[in-house]
Amino acid sequence: MKKYASIAVFVLLVISCSTNPFTGKSTLNFQSNDQIFPTSFAQYDQFLKENKVITGTADAAAIKRVGQRIANAAERWFNANGYEGYLNDYRWEYNLVDDDAVNAWCMPGGKIVFYNGIMPICQGDTGIAVVMGHEVAHALADHGAQRMSAGTLQQLVGVAGSVALSKNPQTQQIFTQAYGIGSQVGVMLPFSRSHETEADAIGIRLMAIAGYNPEEAVRLWERMSAQGGEAPPEMLSTHPSSQTRIAKLKQLVPTAKEEAARYGVTSFQ
Template sequence: MKKLSLTFLVLMAVTACKTNPFTGKSTLNFYPNSQVFPMAFAEYDQFLESNKVVTGTSEAQMITRVGQRIASAAERWLDANGHPGYLNGYQWEYNLVNDETVNAWCMPGGKIVFYTGILPITQNETGVAVVMGHEVAHALADHGAQRMSAGTLQQIGAVAGNVAIKDDETRGLFNQAYGVGSQIGLMLPFSRKHETEADRIGLQIMAIAGYNPDEAAELWRRMKAAGGEAPPEFMSTHPSNDTRISNLTAWAPAAKAEARKFGVTSFK
């Protein structure tokens, strides 16, 4: 049983690679869009039904406008770089929800929510574009399916250990150590990697959409000023504000250079 579980684990990891077109790197993903997207779309619709969606306001219209520009820029980049049809099956949707939470999120397949609580931080359309680019990037890079894949591997590892260990006391110690170790050593770094990747991809596509990538670092300075005490980075799902500010500042010139390839020489 132990050998069978480990063999299954290895086979899944080896056969489940998909290339991220923006980085050129293989990713761990054994959940196809045809399986993930319908679940995500249904969950998104259920969320909207049970929350207060803001419609008809200038802010709601801005969220949709920015989202459409960012998604269009992403498609332009993909088509120009040899990935036509990559977005088949995506159903972009952008909604503003009346909630004081300082957050925005995107589900697989392009279903995006902004909370009104983040608007004082974004301040303007370019600030919204920073956040929108990041969220769209999560969808483009299949981060949701990758997290599902990593979670499945984490579960398989736990099952394999429990099957292999016969002694109850040792099994209990294993479960404690495995739970903490796999979370801090695997799942949290995996999540931080995704956040960093989304920051970089998002910066690039917001620039192609005509928004100034220099404003990304400024947004995170505002986020840092507004935020409370944060956990140490190694215990967080996200990079620290300082790490993000440093990264975004360093990447902005390359994002502008990429935008120039698409004829974008001035920014909003």
């Protein structure tokens, strides 16, 4: 059993490398679009059936308008960087849902939801573009599939370790407890925070290419931070702290403007 578990972990590591088009780096991902997109689309449709979708309002129209501009910017970026056809399987959809949660998300394949609660913080199209760019970036960089892959690997390593120590129950129990905490705090949470930072970096570039002022990203997160509420220490959170995020975004603004200029975009709304 120990032998087979070790082999399974090794095989997954060998076959699970894909390349992030934005960074050129290898990523852990053994979920193909053919596997994950149909499930994503079905779950999205089910979500819309179970929640109140807002239509016919200025905010609802803004979500679709900004979303399409961000999608077009992504298409331009991929085509210009040698990834023609990368988005062929995406089925972009943008919906505003009646919910007070200050949140938005994009499922694999381009299925996007904004909750009504985030609209006062967005304060218009440019703020929407900040959030839209960030959420779309998660999908474009396959962050959801990477998290699923990392979770599977985390479980397999845990099983392999537990099996290897099965002859010593006391040691096995210590390992199980230590591995659970250590892999979560030392691996999975930093992995999630790195995705958030990467989505910020990609998103601010996309919004700039789409013609939205990337400086608004800093202002939006300042407004978000001003909402208050207690947040866990950064090392115990899936997201960087607001202070870390704002500081990084300030550094990224000039780069985003430079990238937009390569596409002929030199003025922003």
